[in-house]
Amino acid sequence: MEELEELAVRIQAGGFEFSWEERHTFEGYERFHCRDPFGNRVEVLVPLTGA
DSSP states (O other), X not given: OHHHHHHHHXXXXXXXXXXXXXXXXXXXXXXXXXXXXXSOEEEEXXXXXXX
16 A cells, blocks of 8 residues: 555645545555646555455
């Protein structure tokens, strides 16, 4: 999860719209959503260890 959080920090620092709102809503994964410069919703996820 450390890499996911590091990437999230970089995206937020770039000024992009960002949300952890659905972080634990997809079984077996941890994720966040952001918007690219064109307004597209981008999902970034990693599998939970041991899931």
